Amino acid sequence: MELKILKNGNLQIDDARIIFRNFRGEASKYNNAGDRNFSLVIPDQELADMLTNDTNSYGVGWNIKVKDSLDPEDTPRMHMKVKVKFSRKGPNIYLVTGGHRKLLTEDNVGYLDDINIASVRMDIRPYDDVVNGKPFRAAYLASMEVTQDLDRFAAEYEREDEAEEDE
Known part of the structure; x- marks a missing residue:
């Protein structure tokens, strides 16, 4: 994963891996109905430290969740929840x-919950605020490009369709 922190505070991420996809906003044990989100995998401690040390004016950095590894010899699993809210700005x-x-819309973005993903590039913007005297930073998706991993049959049919369009 390649990550840059831009001057405006946004994160620019190439070669990202995402998990816990809920672009539909379905209710579950871990999600309220209507809340669209996913988690960005943080692959190593160095990136996790960089994000938690990138603090706002309240002294709060990005919220990195850490889970114990399934194998005690491995490093902990780390991720950051990213919210997806549609508005006139995106x-x-x-x-x-x-x-x-x-370009996906609020009506068809749920398709991303079911596909195999080859690659992801995204920009994330921070939302900093204080609620009940407690400062926080939330991560919101600003833009994203998802490349679907096509199986060999779908890729073959795709080429056939393109050839027919050229005729």
């Missing part, structure tokens, strides 16, 4: 499938 979420790119 987010712009693009799905790349074969040679086609499609």
